Amino acid sequence: MTPHTPKASFFKQHSGEMPFLEHLEELRWRIIWSLLALTVCSALSFVLVTRFDVLGLLIQPIEPFLNGSKLKYLSPTDPFFITLKLAILTGFLLALPLIVYQVWAFFSPALLPSERKVIVPSLYLGLVLFATGVAMAYRIVLPMTLRFTMGFQTESLEQAIVVGEYLSVVTRLLMAFGVVFELPIVILVLSVLGVVTPEFLAAKRRHAVVGITVVSSILTPGDVITVTLMMMVPLMVLYELSIYLSRMVTRRRPVLAAAEG
Numbered sequence: 001m002t003p004h005t006p007k008a009s010f011f012k013q014h015s016g017e018m019p020f021l022e023h024l025e026e027l028r029w030r031i032i033w034s035l036l037a038l039t040v041c042s043a044l045s046f047v048l049v050t051r052f053d054v055l056g057l058l059i060q061p062i063e064p065f066l067n068g069s070k071l072k073y074l075s076p077t078d079p080f081f082i083t084l085k086l087a088i089l090t091g092f093l094l095a096l097p098l099i100v101y102q103v104w105a106f107f108s109p110a111l112l113p114s115e116r117k118v119i120v121p122s123l124y125l126g127l128v129l130f131a132t133g134v135a136m137a138y139r140i141v142l143p144m145t146l147r148f149t150m151g152f153q154t155e156s157l158e159q160a161i162v163v164g165e166y167l168s169v170v171t172r173l174l175m176a177f178g179v180v181f182e183l184p185i186v187i188l189v190l191s192v193l194g195v196v197t198p199e200f201l202a203a204k205r206r207h208a209v210v211g212i213t214v215v216s217s218i219l220t221p222g223d224v225i226t227v228t229l230m231m232m233v234p235l236m237v238l239y240e241l242s243i244y245l246s247r248m249v250t251r252r253r254p255v256l257a258a259a260e261g
Contacts, residue, residue: 026106027106030102030103030105030106031102033102034095034099034102037098037099037102038091038092038095038099039091040091040095041090041091041092041094041095042087042088042091042092042095043091044091044094045086045087045088045090045091045094046083046084046087046091048090049086049087049090050083054086054090055082055083055086055167058167058170058171059071059163059166061142061143061146061170062146062161062166065146065150065159066159066161071161071162071163071166072160072161072162072163073162073163073164074162074164082163082164085167097127100123104120104123114252115192118188118249118252119188119192122185122188122189123185125184125185126182126185129181129182129184129185130178130179130181130182131178132181133177133178133179133180133181133182133234134174134177134178136177136230136234137173137174137176137177137178138174140230141173141177141230141231142170142173142174144230145173173219176219180215180219180231180235181234181238183235183238183239183242184238184241184242184245187201187242187243187245187246188245188246191245191246191250192249197250198243198246198247198250201239201243202243205239205243208239212231212235212236213228213232216228216231216232216235219231
C-alpha cells in the first residue's frame with residue numbers, strides 16, 4: 001500500500017503527523033461548524049424563548065418583591081433586543097455540546113487512548129455539574145440574594161427595576177455557578193495530562209480555600225452566612241472530589257500505560 005492511499009492518509013492524520021497547514025485548515029472548519037451550530041441553535045432558541053416564556057421563567061424569582069408590578073423597560077426596542085439576547089444565550093447553551101465535540105475532535109488525535117477513555121466520560125459529567133450549578137443558583141442562591149439586597153432602605157426608596165439590568169445580574173449569577181461547578185472536570189483533565197498531581201492539590205488545599213472564599217464573595221452579593229456559603233461549601237466539596245479523582249487517575253496511569261505497551 002502506497003503512502004498516498006486513503007488508509008495511509010487516515011493513519012497519518014491520526015498519528016499526530018498532520019502538516020501544520022492541514023492543522024490550520026481543520027481548525028478553520030471546526031470553527032466554522034461551531035459558528036454554524038451556534039447560529040442555527042440561536043435561531044431555534046428565538047422561537048423557544050417567545051413560545052415558552054423563558055423571560056417569565058427568569059423573572060419569576062423577583063416577582064414576590066415587585067408588589068404586584070412588572071419590570072420596566074426604557075426604550076421601545078428593549079423588548080425585542082432582550083428577547084434576542086436571551087435567544088443567543090439559550091442558543092449557546094444548546095450548541096455547547098456540539099462546540100465541545102468540535103474542540104474534542106480537533107485535540108483528541110493528539111491524546112493517548114487511555115487519556116481519551118478518561119476524558120470522554122468526564123465531559124458528560126461536566127454537563128451534569130453545569131446544570132446542577134445553574135439549578136442551585138436559580139432555586140436557592142438567587143432568591144436569597146434578592147431578599148438580602150432588596151431589603152435595604154425600603155421605607156425611603158421605591159423600586160423601579162429595569163428588566164435589562166435585572167437580567168444581567170441573573171445571567172451572570174447563573175453562568176457563574178455553572179462554570180465554577182466545572183472545577184472537578186478541569187482538575188481531572190489536568191491530572192490526566194499530568195499537569196497536576198493529587199499531592200500538589202492536597203498541599204495547596206489552604207490556598208484553594210482562600211481562593212474559593214474570595215471568588216464566592218465576589219460572585220454572590222449577599223451576606224456571608226447565607227449566600228456566600230452557598231457557593232463556598234459546594235466548591236470546597238468539589239475541590240475534595242477533584243483530589244479524589246486525581247488520585248484515581250494517578251493510580252490507574254501505570255496500568256493503562258502497561259496495557260498500551
